[in-house]
Amino acid sequence: MITAIPQPEARLLILEDEAAVAREAARRFVAAASRAVEAGTLCRVALSGGRTPLRTYRLLATDGMFRDSIHWPSMEFFWGDERCVPHDHPDSNYGAAWEALLRHVPVEQGRVHPIPDAPEPALAAEAYQATLRRAFGSDPVRFDLVLLGLGPDGHTASLFPPAPPAGEGDVLVAAARRPQDGSERVTLTPAALNAAHQILFLVTGAEKAEMLRSVLAAKEPDPAVPATLIRPDRGRIAWLADQTAAEWVAEETEDSHGGVEP
């Protein structure tokens, strides 16, 4: 069910469960890859960290319907954010995506760009900004697809409330700190994320329902809720949610007698 929501450019797709969200995300991943190949370009994807996207990554690596529909040598991988830990650390977003997807598919050498693990997050951010500039060459840094998750506190990537790193304009990568535990992070800035052709949020689980409802109802970007800062400059944005994360839609539909578009 496609549901129109206050953010007019955003679309909320409510799917039965986590498996259905993963399948739809994989389908859209394949579509983005196919568009790039048809255009004769690389498909540059910024992967999300966290647990939610792992099911999608595993599906892309193992389900022939998706895996065999992707021209992997045309894919180039980046990360939306990273924890400042070694790449073989269980918390590494690079490590998680490598295990779930990248080690299983024929991606070209040199087309997987992990955020470097540097002792100083600001140095890692600077180095990654240089990596982006080098990888995109004369093209603007504009991802074909950005995958993002949502935290119950309204964070996305490693843009945490109360205010994400200043990063505007040409600052594409910033150091960050997770307030809950003070852990160091490196994250793409809203400017880098919003330049993307397509942004796909994957949100599952009842614990995210209230925040998902707030973010989608937001009329204006609010630095206290960083996910509301994610509004594509020219591209498209879609939210894939399972029924538990979107349970409020049914309530609103009942309350407003169909005020939410079918």
Ligand code: 6PG
């Ligand atoms: C990270 C992610 C982060 C994640 C959300 C949701 O590094 O953890 O970038 O923004 O997407 O916290 O995480 P889950 O998918 O694990 O719920």
